[in-house]
Amino acid sequence: MSEMQDQVIRQHCKALRMPSIGGQFRRLEETAVREKQSHVDYLEALLTAEMEERESRAIARLLQEARLPRMKTLEGFEFDRSGVSAAQLRGLAEGGYIVKAEPVLLVGEAGTGKTHLATGLCVAACRQRRRVRFTTASGLINELAEAAHANQLSRALGRWERLDLICIDELGYVLLAETACELMFQVIADRAEKAAVIVTTNLPFSEWPQVIPNPRLCKALIDRLTDQAHIITTGVDSYRFRCTTAQRKAAKP
Template sequence: MSDLQDQAIRQHCKVLRMPTMGSQFSRLAETAIREKQSHLGYLEALLAAEMEERESRAITRLLHDAKLPRMKTLEAFEFDRSGVSAAQLRGLAEGDYVARAEPVLLIGEAGTGKSHLATGLCVAACRQRRRVRFTTATGLINELAEAAHANQLSRALGRWERLDLICIDELGYVPLAETACELMFQVIADRAEKAAVIVTTNLPFSEWPQVIPNPRLCKALIDRLTDRAHIITTGADSYRFRRTTAQRKAAKP
């Protein structure tokens, strides 16, 4: 292949926005010659490389937009150290609950792996090319309160409503003012039976009135979140504490 032809192909790929084909056509051509592939075989390999790279870039972009606090996957969760069903979480990771707009509630004490599991489900959804957003309950409320102050609440609510999956972490750690509860309720009510939501909380439902003082609003929120929900209890024994203890024992001579 002449240098002029090489440059022309690269330019065509640049104009057509096919950067992977532009960077790999020469290498794959050498492979095709060596393995005696047909013209169609070479073309298929070239297109497959472009598609694979586009898929990878799309997932990377979705993971970035999800604003995950840390990159944690279900594959990295030590189910044998917890009381959570690996089969249930792996089944959820397949994404049917997102398609059916079913809530997922993770309930347990601090350190029992709720946030890790929720993050893992968010990562799985991003890998399926779904639009995801992770936030804490406080972070969500602060964002909506700022939008309301700037007369942009409707626009902010619209952004949350358009997402395929949202995760609200740490609900129940801080008591919420009634206005804050109303803002969060709007987000959850807008998604009821239309889009999926994951919520992690350290409180059983009987104790939610401690952080949501309006009894009617509290009842309505629980009603929306538990309708057709997957409710997973992570227990009371700290997963992080047990893991740290095991690591220390293993490190002893």
């Protein structure tokens, strides 16, 4: 195959938006000749390379749009150092709770792995080509408050409602004003039985009135979040502290 032919093929692939084929057709041709593949086998290899690259780019875009605090996966979580069931989390990672619009609540003290597990579920959802958004409770409230101030609240709520999965991290760390609670409730109520939500909190439900002073609103929020929910307790002993201690011990000569 001449250099001119190579250039023509690459130009065609660029015009057709098939960059992977344009970049790999020569290498795959050499493989096909060496392994005595048929023309159909070669064509299949080209198309497979293009599809895999498109899948990879789509997932990378979804991960970026999810705004994850760090790229942490369930594969990187040391379940043997926590009291969390690996089987349960891996089962959730398959995505059934998203299809059924079931909430996932991670309840435990600081450092017990709540955010890591929540992030891991978000990554798994992105790999399944689902639209995901990660935020802290304060970040969500601030965004909605700014939208309300700009008379854009309905539009902002619509963006949150269209997502396949949202994760609200650190609910319960600070006292919430009633207006803030109402904004968060709108997001969660709009998703009830329609779309999935993950929430991490350091407070048992009996202590939520400490940060949500309106008892009626607090009860309504708990009712929405716990209906058909997967409630996972991560415990009180810091998983993060144990991992750090173990790493330091391993690093000693």
